[in-house]
Amino acid sequence: MARKVVPELAFERAQGAYMWDADNIRYIDLHGAFGPCILGHNNPRINDAVVRAMVGQFSLCGSGTNSLEGRFAELMCTNIPSCEMVQVLNTGTEATMAALRMARGITGRDHIIVIQGGFNGSHNDVACNVLTPLSQIGPRVSPGEYKCVPLGTGVPQAHQQLIHIVNFNDLDSVRYVCERYSIAALITEPILQNLGVIKPQPGYLQGLRQLADQYGFVLVFDEVKTGFRYSVSGYSEISCVQPDLVVWAKAIANGYPISALGGKRDLMEQLCHADPAKRPFMAGTYNGHPVALAAAIATIECLLENQGDVYRHLEMLGSTLEAGISDALTSNGITHVVSRQGSALCIYFMDHHPQDWHDLASHHRVDFDARLRQALVQRGVYVFPLAMKQWSISAAHTKQDIEFVMDAFDQSITQLKSSYE
Numbered sequence: 001m002a003r004k005v006v007p008e009l010a011f012e013r014a015q016g017a018y019m020w021d022a023d024n025i026r027y028i029d030l031h032g033a034f035g036p037c038i039l040g041h042n043n044p045r046i047n048d049a050v051v052r053a054m055v056g057q058f059s060l061c062g063s064g065t066n067s068l069e070g071r072f073a074e075l076m077c078t079n080i081p082s083c084e085m086v087q088v089l090n091t092g093t094e095a096t097m098a099a100l101r102m103a104r105g106i107t108g109r110d111h112i113i114v115i116q117g118g119f120n121g122s123h124n125d126v127a128c129n130v131l132t133p134l135s136q137i138g139p140r141v142s143p144g145e146y147k148c149v150p151l152g153t154g155v156p157q158a159h160q161q162l163i164h165i166v167n168f169n170d171l172d173s174v175r176y177v178c179e180r181y182s183i184a185a186l187i188t189e190p191i192l193q194n195l196g197v198i199k200p201q202p203g204y205l206q207g208l209r210q211l212a213d214q215y216g217f218v219l220v221f222d223e224v225k226t227g228f229r230y231s232v233s234g235y236s237e238i239s240c241v242q243p244d245l246v247v248w249a250k251a252i253a254n255g256y257p258i259s260a261l262g263g264k265r266d267l268m269e270q271l272c273h274a275d276p277a278k279r280p281f282m283a284g285t286y287n288g289h290p291v292a293l294a295a296a297i298a299t300i301e302c303l304l305e306n307q308g309d310v311y312r313h314l315e316m317l318g319s320t321l322e323a324g325i326s327d328a329l330t331s332n333g334i335t336h337v338v339s340r341q342g343s344a345l346c347i348y349f350m351d352h353h354p355q356d357w358h359d360l361a362s363h364h365r366v367d368f369d370a371r372l373r374q375a376l377v378q379r380g381v382y383v384f385p386l387a388m389k390q391w392s393i394s395a396a397h398t399k400q401d402i403e404f405v406m407d408a409f410d411q412s413i414t415q416l417k418s419s420y421e
């Protein structure tokens with residue numbers, strides 16, 4: 001459903017920085033499958049590791065721990081300060097669901113705080129309030145909360161009562177909700193990357209940490225998109241804020257299906273608590289699957305090589321693209337800001353960096369953003385053709401690819417300029 005967009009392209013193959021559609025038209029891919037393909041499509045090193053696992057270790061799941069799980073845990077716990085222990089899962093949704101169940105089990109509380117404009121998966125606790133029309137939730141409130149607006153039908157009313165929606169970058173509203181309900185957990189993407197790239201304001205994530213300590217809720221960072229995109233150690237390390245639990249997926253395995261839940265040892269150990277009454281339930285036939293683990297290990301090893309060469313390359317490409325976009329828009333008199341963190345960026349057609357969903361929905365030229373994306377796709381640059389979605393560069397992109405993107409960008413702006421006013 002999330003991929004049902006116009007133009008309705010069917011892709012046949014992908015390699016490195018490129019994808020080809022069913023008519024054999026080539027696109028430079030700046031979508032990266034919603035984020036996983038940090039090393040580019042079909043990276044031979046990752047695929048080789050997968051083939052080796054298929055030949056030698058394929059059947060090793062569901063029977064007991066396997067050696068790949070051990071190596072994966074070693075890489076995670078050695079390189080990510082917020083990861084003292086780790087559990088391997090399959091999808092981001094599964095990982096956030098497990099994190100919130102753990103938080104409820106450990107605190108004995110039911111209520112959860114979710115951020116308006118964040119996306120944390122498709123289970124009942126979090127499948128709500130992303131690009132919610134302001135007509136449905138009303139004007140910005142602070143301090144206060146919004147009603148839970150599920151992304152589709154099927155979420156029981158009783159369940160919605162347990163979910164409290166607050167603005168990103170708004171500590172007063174978190175405090176407001178904590179004063180009224182027994183909060184088990186707050187879950188947030190540390191950068192709102194399902195609305196492009198909306199960054200935390202200075203002190204916001206630190207403030208969440210303090211409120212978690214004050215009110216006794218579990219602070220969960222959803223690093224499904226931020227994790228491994230900027231550094232192996234994660235955005236918690238970049239922001240110097242230690243959450244209690246963290247979930248990772250997407251770029252952890254360059255496109256192979258795996259996720260992980262990790263965090264503080266005393267919380268993670270509850271998963272093996274001797275007393276079943278104190279043990280959050282967690283199970284999955286494919287947890288610890290060798291194929292996905294082999295991909296994850298090979299990906300993390302690539303990302304760690306030469307003290308982060310990959311990230312330096314991504315930063316160079318990202319800053320070149322950002323500068324090119326800004327120059328082109330400024331010289332055409334188009335009001336904009338480019339919000340970028342490393343290889344992830346988004347252009348907002350407004351005069352300041354948005355701080356939350358209301359700010360973005362009230363000021364961004366959504367129509368112009370959507371038309372620009374269509375124009376780029378027509379010129380062989382695949383950005384996801386839905387306004388406000390993140391652009392993602394991979395390590396397979398080259399300076400020449402960014403030059404191609406800039407040519408297409410200049411032509412698109414020339415085409416659309418007259419419709420900007």
Ligand SMILES: Cc1ncc(COP(=O)(O)O)c(C=O)c1O
Nearest residue numbers: 091092093119120121222224225
């Ligand atoms: C931040 C974030 N969390 C969780 C999820 C859910 O992950 P999955 O699609 O693997 O279930 C997504 C998916 O886009 C996401 O962007």
